[in-house]
Amino acid sequence: MPTMIREYIRSAVAGAVLAGCFVAALLALDVAHLRHLVLTDEAGGLAVLMLVAFNTLLFGGVQFAIxxxxxxxxPSPPEEGGGLAGTLHPAALTVAAEAPPPTRRI
Structure with a gap:
């Protein structure tokens, strides 16, 4: 199995664990009376399932990004006199100055 796929699966599992803990904490602490809403509504189980699913996507994505x-x-800086760039020297430029255009007063 490719390394990136393995990392993604690990991140998804870590996200699911974090999401389960987060939703359990939300319900246990009754944030915004969420536990009351879930327990009294007939679609409360679906709401909990959606909370866990979407938080799994969020936390899994964050874990994968991390x-x-x-x-x-x-990359380590190149040694003195070596590397791709070699030794850099500033370039001397001469620029002829032009007179500014005349301004018209109205």
């Missing part, structure tokens, strides 16, 4: 960005590395 893992991908964590794999980036900064």
């Amino acid at each position: 893992r991908i960005m964590g794999q980036a590395h900064t």
Whole structure:
């Protein structure tokens, strides 16, 4: 299995765990009377399922982004006199100055 697919699956599982914990905390703390709404409405189970599903997408995507960005590395600077760029020197430029255009007063 390719490495990126494996990382994505791990991120999705981590996102599902985080989403389950987050929704459980929302319901346990009764934020905005959400527990009351879920328990008294006939579509409460669907609401909880949607909360978990969409938070899984969110947290899984964040986990995947963190893992991908964590794999980036900064290249080491080239040694003195070596590397692709070599030694850089500033370029001297001469520019002829032009007179500004005359301004007209109205």
